[in-house]
Amino acid sequence: MNAQNPNIRADRPVIRQLEEAVINRIAAGEVVERPASAVKELVENALDAGARRVDVAYADGGKTLIRVTDDGCGMTADDLPLALSRHATSKIDGSDLLDIHSFGFRGEALPSLGSVGRLIITSRAEGAEAAQIAVSGGRMDPVRPAALNRGTVVELRDLFFATPARLKFLRTDRAEAQAIADVVRRLAMAEPYVSFTLRDLSGGGEGRVILRADGCQGDLFDALSARLATLLGREFTENALRIDAEREGLRLTGFAALPTYSRGAAVEQFMFVNGRPVRDKLLIGALRAAYADVLSRDRHPAAVLFVSCAPERVDVNVHPAKAEVRFREPGVARGLIVSGLRHALAEAGHRASxxxxxxxxxxFRPETPSPVPPRVYQMDRPGPSLLRAATAFQAPLGPELAEASARFDPPPEARDxxxxxxxxxxxxxxxxxxxxxxxxxxxxxxxxxxxxxxxxxxxxxxxxxxxxxxxxxxxxxxxxxxxxxxxxxxxxxxxxxxxxxxxxxxxxxxxxxxxxxxxxxxxxxxxxxxxxxxxxxxxxxxxxxxxxxxxxxxxxxxxxxxxxxxxxxxxxxxxxxxxxxxxxxxxxxxxxxxxxxxxxxxxxxxxxxxxxxxxxx
The missing domain is CATH 3.30.1370.100 (MutL, C-terminal domain, regulatory subdomain)
Incomplete structure (x- = not known):
């Protein structure tokens, strides 16, 4: 009890301004938790740039290399240093933090990545020359000319080399690679008209393609159905119900699977708010409530649902990772999901998956024939007399046999x-x-x-x-x-x-x-x-x-x-x-x-x- 409290100091603490590199590393701890977080930020930037094709490559679970290539609007040589400055963004002007129509808006991802890894950005805007900038551990190199047809290539190497302690908290390469695939899969669901490719370069060379989803055509439901068939399999789309409901300015669209197409874990539950993938307990709870009457507690529904509303009715600035949202009227959002899904399930009637x-x-396991047919001995071959008898047996009934057979048929009044x-x-x-x-x-x-x-x-x-x-x-x-x-x-x-x-x-x-x-x-x-x-x-x-x-x-x-x-x-x-x-x-x-x-x-x-x-x- 007599030990001095380590938080109580004899001298007065001095308030000081932290260095920019330190600030970026602190921010990186919130924005970039693992390689999958870096992939999410970079792919979202590509989508905000209007990309129609996004290629993602990684090595060693994203720990040694992450490369995102897009065909978006690109950046000029003057834009590159500004893009690596904290809170510099083209997504919003700062006048209204609720009027957000893009994935990103905080301007933290690129400077955070550059502070904890070795980042190289090569970009070319229409009508301008291609340029490249590099930043390593927060130290920025000057802009230099580069060769690129269009769009942007962002290459991140040696993630967390500047903060080695974070490396100890990463999981195995396999687990990190699986998390990256999950992020790309969710973003591909949000943008069915955009082509996505995910490649693992761990073995060197061209690597192997983990995921390929070409851009889909048609209206929203047709494009989304085709994209989900690619990502989740045709079994899901064949057993899913189309959801389209509206309530008090909120709209719910997507696909929800039949109750008999349930899962042993919540592995096929994907929620989106204004096109943004989220993991929100309110929406997940509403999904479970909608299926509560048709599923046992140990089974989980499968669904891909999109909630759309005016930007000012939902706050996406709850967390730096933007994985959580807060609705202005949470009861309306929950009620929309519960009522919309229950109505769709009721309309499905007696349908089963x-x-x-x-x-x-x-x-049913039919007997598998032997690859080598058994020998047929002469005594087993049918003789001429047996063949004639078999042919006569299969011939149409003669008049006498037909009359005899009719006596065994039920009378007409006994059947309808x-x-x-x-x-x-x-x-x-x-x-x-x-x-x-x-x-x-x-x-x-x-x-x-x-x-x-x-x-x-x-x-x-x-x-x-x-x-x-x-x-x-x-x-x-x-x-x-x-x-x-x-x-x-x-x-x-x-x-x-x-x-x-x-x-x-x-x-x-x-x-x-x-x-x-x-x-x-x-x-x-x-x-x-x-x-x-x-x-x-x-x-x-x-x-x-x-x-x-x-x-x-x-x-x-x-x-x-x-x-x-x-x-x-x-x-x-x-x-x-x-x-x-x-x-x-x-x-x-x-x-x-x-x-x-x-x-x-x-x-x-x-x-x-x-x-x-x-x-x-």
Missing amino acids: TTVAGATLGA DARDEAATHQPLGAARAQVHENYIIAQTETGMVIVDQHAAHERLIYERLKRLRDAARVPAQALLIPEIVDLSASDAALLLDHAETLAGLGLVVEPFGGSAVAVRETPAILGEVDARVLLRDILDELSDQGSSQSLQAKIDAVLSRMACHGSIRSGRRMRVEEMNALLREMEATPLSGQCNHGRPTYVELKLSDIERLFGRT
Whole structure:
């Protein structure tokens, strides 16, 4: 206790102005965290310059070399020294920090990179001669002539050589290279009309191409769909829904995958605000909320979403890396994503992802023929008499045999061919059989459908219960003795601000003096609940996202359990009329392609796929 506090000094500290090189190195710690951060800043500069082609090359995970080449507007010899000065930019004039239409605007990237690495910029503007400037560890060389047709080439070598301590915090070359690829992939999604190439030069020479995405044509959705097919694969675009929604001046566009095309981790969630890739917890939370009713907790949706609004309605100057944004009305942004995605999922109806059928076909393993055909012995060859008998057996029936065969056909009044033929033209076809008292086999116009009767009926009942719930206020159960919950003043105020919304869900909360609240009614469907724990969960969500879905989720969970117990059980035999009625209701019910837990309710197999299994193609 007698030890002197090291932060307390006997002499008065002196305030001094830091050197420009030191200032740039401090800024580099915020702007350039790793090689991928440098790639992001340089590619964004190329896009702001109007480039239609961007080539990125790196070596050793970007630690020894990063080169970005573009065909943008370029810079003159007079512009190059200014571009390496702190807070020098052509993106804004400084009059309005909210009116930002470009990726960059802070003017920190190039001087920061030049302070921690060896930077060479070669550029040529239209109508001017090419010029080159070099800066190493913050020391700038004079501008000199160079050879370049157009655009700009930025070459960064030996990143963090001036700050060796930062090198110790970098990961392996493989991990850093993967981070660079992720950055380029995100920017390529944001600009589908621009061509991107990513090359690894670690082995020397021309290296190897890691990613190539040529500029796409057509309208925004067609171009974006083609770009996503290149970057994420055609499976994503084949199983994604087109999203186009608008709410109070905010617009949501992009693609969101079907629930049955879910992932084991959040690896295919890409968010953009005014074309800028962001990692925002508000948007990610809204995405999860939109899929909460159709996915289990251990599955993650896949989506590429773009939120567009007037620049003054979103602040992108929250962090130097510009990876976080702040909306002026966060509730509107969150509500747009939740409602837009839920509407698109509901319109998809009974549709399920094609990957389900692919996995099913993969499970069928036809016997692989031996590469060497077995020898056929003379005794195994069919003789002339056997060949004649086989030919006669396959010939059309004679009059006598045809008359005998007709006696075994069901009478015309026992079948309804017209109705059966019409049912096969429905999306889920006509029921043909039930196997193992759990799976319905239906014939469609182009193949067959296998339906899990329990999972399908569970979703149908669940949607029916939700419609009944939404038709009227959720029934509430009055507590004999109101439960008093002590909260902080801010939590109590926040909870009471949403009291009307909570009352519509069956939870009635009133002030009880000071910072305490009284819980007078709880949702009857939940039965006996711990009001204190329930309020804490709601408050946590209100504080984190500005709105709460906890109570709604708890009610939906109860409805889901009720639907599970009230649905057709496995092992029950169904009549043909019941099976067809189930198929028709599935076609008319939103989200019927997956059960309440996100599993598919049916598998569709095309006739061409079935024929391929038997080698008939």
